[in-house]
Amino acid sequence: MLGSPAFGKADLTNCERELIHLAGSVQSHGVLLALQEPELRVLQASANVEELLGASPAQLLGASVGRLGGDIERCVRRIASQGRLVDPEALRCRVDVNGNEREFEGALHRIDGDVLLVEIEPVGPACPIDTVDLPSQKLLALLGDAVHRISSASTIGTLSDTLVKCCRDMLGYDRVMVYKFDPDGHGKIIAEARDPRLESLLGHHYPATDIPQRARELYLRTRLRVLTDVHYVASPLVPQRLPGHDDELDMSLCYLRSMSPLHLQYLKNMGVTATLVVSLVREGRLWGLIACHHYSARNLRFAMRAAADLLAEVVSTRIAAIENYAYAQVAIQVRRLEQRLVEATSTEGDWRLALFRNPRTLLQPLDATGAALFQEGELLTAGETPNHAELRELLRWIDGQHFDGLFSCASVERAEPALASLTTMASGVVAVRLSSSRPDYLMWFRKEQLTSVTWAGDPSKPVLDDNDPLTLSPRRSFAAWSEIVRGTALPWSVTELALARAFGAALIDIIVQVNAVRFLIAEHQLAQIRTTVSNAKEPVMIADPHGRALFANRCFFELAGRGAGDDAAAAELGDLGDAAQWFQEPERVRQMLRTLAQERHSWRGELALDLGNGTSLPTALRAEPVSARDGSVLGFFLIFTDLRDSRRAAAAREHLEQSLSNAVRDEALSRQVDAADVIGAIVSNASLAAMDIADGNMGPTVVPLLEELEASTRRAAALYDRMKAFVG
Incomplete structure (x- = not known):
């Protein structure tokens, strides 16, 4: 890609575009084999095959994978016959290493239609790195308890605290954190469980540049990544390119893929030796990460990895439920507002009087300090606001922006320096459009609030004085660094924006009703009102x-x-x-x-x-x-x-409930008691989430959310099967 530096050749000026999926090497505790179907001929191998498998690349290239002995060929053929393998599937096999049959585990997936990428690492004493394993009964017990505790969490804060404690109890890393992204891509540690000897990182912010966009995309494709030792010596692929291919091997889904030298330097600067990172995904977007740090080399058995992946999937479901339950509460508040305004319209003839009669009912739900209504050329205000001339300048600027009915900004001064005079009273603004034909808006304001943000290192000093890639440092010091932020208000939360949008929708509905009444009261107003009614949604x-x-x-x-x-x-x-x-x-x-x-x-x-x-x-x-x-x-x-959307939502919920009911019945018939307990807990969590999502009454978005929930639950069950394959 033009302008994209090759793997390992980036510095902080272009790391956003580094081709990290074309790493060309693997972490040294495992091997990668590229096999040509149907013969399963070895096309490419990592250079460490001789050390871990007892056969050199020269001996393997061109030969069948059966050359390695054991049952690896049979296992690969069995899995390869099961489907397209666009996502990695678990693999357990044995290989004859220098006359001794040894056990390996890993994964394989298919690329380009007929090439299998097989990744395996030794199990037991042959593994070169200390590997964490738990007896199957203990792992199942910890996993089941974690799912039950997560399902009962009612807030994001409680959920995150529960998650880090459960992960640390189960996986044993020195530090476990939940890292949440804000709308600008910056991250904040919102929960932490750690060894008491370690300094806390809770509440620290990290700039968006710490995780390049390409890495974020890979976090969506490969939900779990393990780094066993930051000091590993990468094992290159031999040959560098697949025979017959012009491009380097796409390793996007390879769990052994080498990590960017920039990222490794970043971890070294923190003193971290081993990591586990699991993605938290919400509606197809990266909501946050579970980040586990260890201060010595550390590996996980695949059953443990599958359990961590499953737990993240359950947590993602719970996040959706919690956030959508907040939308349900928004709907209740909006219905109350609508009732008051309708009553005011019938008794006083103007809903606007009721809206502004008690400013607290308008300002408090959004934690705003002021509000303004621009409607049919009139301007009404509540709370503390700029003067009318400044408000009309703000209106002209907002009306010239491109947005989908709702505009929000935490710093008007930064977005439009010409409006800097508004900062004291209206540094933050949310505006909902009330008309498609006139500049009618309801706006909420927040005052400037000086904020102290604690960063993990000074974000303005990311590199050394020189720019030598060998000494480049994304963050030389991770000592807490505080910054006083001026000219901005507290950011608007997702729930507050949803409430503003819902208020706007309610007002639009009320305006349609009012205009219909006006139509009947006065024929001479017909020309003025017709456009509004005709263009109503x-x-x-x-x-x-x-x-x-x-x-x-x-x-x-x-x-x-x-x-x-x-x-x-x-x-x-x-x-x-x-x-x-x-x-x-x-x-x-x-x-x-x-x-x-x-x-x-x-x-x-x-x-x-x-x-x-x-x-x-x-x-x-x-x-x-x-x-x-x-x-x-x-x-x-x-x-x-x-009603088509609501009917589809009801059908989707019924389908999901039937699917979950069948899952519980099938598990009860086919699994042992302890397994049914874990699956039952997963299904119970999904059922609670389905109720919370459906109760949110989010119209067209309910169906894809329920479909995503069903897919997530099925993936959780599949991950459970993968885990059982390793602990069985």
Whole structure:
């Protein structure tokens, strides 16, 4: 890749692009073999095969892997016949080493369709590094206890503290940390369990540059990486390239792949000798890492690695559940707000008065110090805010940005220096767009807050005076280094941003209702209001007191599959009773309309629209009569909601629950009691997560979240099988 330094040739000016997946060598405690199918001919081997397998590269290249003796060929063929092997599969085998049959374990995966990459390392006394192992019963007991404790954690802090303690008890590393990434890629240690002799790193920040983007991508592809000894001498691949291939071997999924010299120097500067790093993944993104450090050489048996990988998968599921439960609480707060504003609209004629009457109810949920509403050219404020002229300058700047309905910034001064005067009152801002046709926004503000950030070393001094790659140091000193951060507010949390977005959605819905009422009250306002109603994202119909359709917006006609809405199309509807033919149960619709007109009570229910092509569309309907002050009915408005997403979410949840039920039943029939206990705990954790996710009511995002949860649970079960393969 143009501009990307080769492996081992990077410095801190270009390490972000280092080709770390083309390492061309392995850690010396294991060997790599590239085998050509179907003969399983050795195409490439790490140079240490003679030391660990008793045969030199020259003796192996071109020969069948069966040349190594033992049962390695049979084991490789058995696994190779099971599928595509796009992800590594566990391998246990024996090799005849200088007349003695020795046990090996590792993994293999397939590249380029017919090349198998086999990685193995010796087990037992033949292993050159101290290797941690636990009896299977003890490992299962520790794993089961950890899953139960993790499943009961109700906050990210409690979950992280539980995780590091369980990992240290099970794996025995000197230090275990949970490292969480913020939206800018910087990391912070949010939990730690350590040997009491070690200085704490809890709360330390690490700049985003400490983990290059290419490394982050590999953390998503290979969830677990072990470094047994930072002082290892890398064993190169022989030959350097696969025969017949122009490029170097892609080692992205190789667990023995050599690590970047920059990373090794980084660890040496910290005094760390061995590491285990496991990815925590949330919705396909790297949420954080479990980072284990040891201060002497250390290896793990594959059963232990599989247990750690499984535990990280369970934790990722719990993170999703905890964060989505917060969204459920957001929905409750928004419903309460919406109720208050609807009541204010009907009694006072203006929802904005209720929104700003009690500033605390508007500011507290987002922990804001001020707020402003720009709506239809008017400006209302609450709390401590800049003056109106400054606020309108801020509005013009935000309206010129590109975002998806919600804008957030913790430092307006840094993003737009021309607005530095706002820092005292509005250093941080969140803005939700309320209209697609006008610059209408609800904004929250936070004051500047001087913050002391503790970094693990001075982030502004990453290299030595020279730039010699041999002496290059990503962080020469890891002594705590504090920085006073000015011109910024406390960052907005994920939950606070979700709450702001939900508030905005509720206000948009209320605005649609208010504008529908205005439509009926005053014909002379029709031209001003029509654009707002017509462009609303909610499908809506409006009728006069006699049930004659006055208006239906585009979203309604698009929902019903009848093309774009306009006055002519609305006129074709005629009486609302005539529109009943657009539904699968026209008589039920007519009865609802008669009841609405006679009893003058709102109606809520579900109706299926007939799309005219043999298909239907489930909708939720809210029908409201609008009364004049004298008690007469001015008319009605009907607002529709597409229920396809919620139905798909319900089906996905039902499918997941059935899948989990089958998993429990199958495990109870096929596994021993201790195994069923672990699988049962994993399934129980997934069931709790499913309930929390579904209760979050996040619309279209629920289905992929539940599908991700099911895939995660299946992967956890597969990891359990892998672990059993090593401890059985």
